[in-house]
Amino acid sequence: MKSILGPGLALALALSTAAPAFAQDAPQPPRIVVNGEGEATLAPDIAEISLAVVREAESAREALTQNSAAMAEVIKALKEMGIEARDLQTSGVQVSARYDYISKPDNTQESRLRGYEVTNTLSIRVRDVAKTGEVIDRAVSLGVNQGGSITFTNENPKPALTEARKKAVADAVEKARTLAEAAGVKLGRVTEISDTVVSQPPQPILAKAYAARDAAPAPAPVEAGENAYRVQVSMTFALEP
Template identity: 60%
Template sequence: MTRHLLPLALAAAIAFPAVAGAADTQPPPRIVVSGEGQATVAPDLALLTLSVMREAKTARAALDANNDAMAAVIAAMKSSGIKDRDLQTAGIQINPRYNYTNKPDGSQEAELIAYQVTNTLSVRVRDVDKTGEILDKAVSLGVNQGGGITFTNDNPAATVTEARKKAVADAMAKARTLAEAAGVSIGRVLEITDQNVPPPPMPINAKAFDVQGGSVPVQAGENSYTVQVTVTFELK
């Protein structure tokens, strides 16, 4: 019996339809657009950084003086309605202070003058309207170094959701405009990615406060939350 071998050229032609079938699975035309949405809300939380610095001849004396002053500040915070969970020590520093004098040979002689102890307290004020009053009490009772205030929101989820909806609507509007200009129409959504952009903090330098009588005037303003999305649409 005679066996017939298939020519190589014919073998290649028979395999070709599989390659053509793979080409049929290529993704449909698509368009990728970005959108941005923004929503604002009044702050409901003030973050304070308060520091007490005391100086004395010895580190022990400076620490004791600082402890007394900070204890009074903490007591004032609690009497104003600040809970224990919203009071946190942010750091304690003990530093020697020297006086330097020039010697005839050009060198310097260091003389220990005192020790400085600085205790820093972080405070969360949940009643923003009391921020000025609380700051005024703190300064009156011993806070004597720069700190700051940052106004933020305890739970901005609802505001971020509003911004996210606006971002998606913005992306869809852009996609329709581009598709119409190109003579096509958009189809189903293939992919959505989003990025939540936190609002920049609104710090206020505590050194700038006028603490001569009365509560410190404080304006909380509002926070703006921005969401950016990237949406991929199918084109029809």
């Protein structure tokens, strides 16, 4: 029987039939994958604080007016203390209705509008960490009555991260050598490496720091401590016969 396939189609079919023989994956060379960890500490040079002014009044307009006046005094005082405008940022303004709930004889509750509450939250970046307690104390004395969080950071954490990376790599290399020696094989060159920086969680302000202003004129006690920068690495080594 005479073939009805053209030469081009016949060749394509022949190549597709042979393709699986070339598609087989080459065997992976022997290797070992290890993880390493490193940590370095650095004294913080920036404190990031979140503070809020909360005011309540019969009308939303009145609550906002009172809140704005108090926050304006706080911002003015902070600037007089040396906090630059670039380090002050409004992070939220919220207006909400407030209700009183009254129990009735039939065991139901009746809600009555008590007024409106306005919350204005300010994020402050303090570049002189030693003044953190003074900044909190001054802000509270002028109208701040709600706290968020305080985070001690570093403007340039690169030196600490570099040190942590070196320690993480050294840790991974030591693990790889130990495993290779125990297995009776020879460690080869590094074929792959990656790293991950572990973030530092914010540190909350203690409520007693706000009460301190009523007991004594001293600034609220705040301890900066040290920031720990942690790095994890994953390294792949070839194994020689």
